[in-house]
Amino acid sequence: MSMVRFLVGLMFFAVSAVAHAQQTGGTLVIVPGYGEVKQANDEARATLMIEEQDKDKAAAASRVNLKMKQGTDIVRKEDPQAVLKTRGYYTYPVYADDPVQPRQTNRVRQPVSWRVGQYLEVTTPNLASLPKTISAAQRILALNSLHFGLTESTSKKLEEQRIAAAYRNLTDRIAAVAKAMGRNPSDAAIETVDFEASGAYAQDTAPAAKAMRAPMEVMQVEEPSFEPGETTLGMRVVGKVRFR
Known part of the structure; x- marks a missing residue:
């Protein structure tokens, strides 16, 4: 008797899954993705x-x-x-800095x-x-x-890695969306991929230089300490996916 109930439940689950897949057939889904790479500043x-x-x-x-x-x-x-x-x-x-007297407002x-x-x-x-x-x-x-x-040559070398990272993230998200909809990732057909230049790799505009007094005497200056750090290059991508 328990085996019969099990088989009935299995059949019900299969029928529900097929019905759910039919309901989402032809659905167009917009999926965003993002990828980034990091590189030491040079x-x-x-x-x-x-x-x-x-x-x-x-x-x-x-x-x-x-x-x-x-x-x-x-x-x-x-x-x-x-x-x-x-x-x-x-x-x-x-x-x-002397203030101008009221009667002398026209004085140059x-x-x-x-x-x-x-x-x-x-x-x-x-x-x-x-x-x-x-x-x-x-x-x-x-x-x-x-x-x-980053130098121009380094930025160009990282371009391919940045695009690959963004596309890999997009395909991972499409698989996750398919799973959430009860569909097989192979049912998802990518119709459009829009690689969007996000501008994250561009360096911020340098702040306006402020006037400051330079030393009047020539003297020995100790070497300063600098830490170049690293730059993160990011790219956004948007995919239009239609389920069969």
Whole structure:
């Protein structure tokens, strides 16, 4: 008697499964996926700067030009692999802090001095000598910002791994969805795969450089310590799956 009940229950389960599969036949399912790879950073982008202030605008500009040339020559000597780019040359007046009297609102204020500065962007894959290079440059220039990332060649090499990881995650999710619907993963036919550039590999825009006084004296600077860290490259993918 128990065997009969078992067979009846088995038949009922089989019929229910077939009915459920028929109900989900032709269903279109949108399945998202995501994959990522991690890689140690192999490139540094440092921003060095110089700023001078003087009552004579020409004198301030002359010192900035001289020190920037000296600092650039130091970086080139310490790291021949570095790619250099000068940017952000600025000149603006500095006024006294004395308040303007109410009856003198139309008075043209005269600057008490001039502030002149310039930035030098250094991009290099030579991380081993980076502390030594920055230390040497800091004898004249100031370190304004430092960011680590991946070289273009490394990013290209990781592209295939990033795509494969995203697609593998998508197929795993499709199998999980099929199981939840009581279907066989082989019943799922992928109609569309949309690889979406998520932008996760792009480095954040560097913050705007803040003006700061550079040291007036040339002196020996101890080497700084840097930890390049790693970068995570991610990719999103969306699949349209139809069950037979």
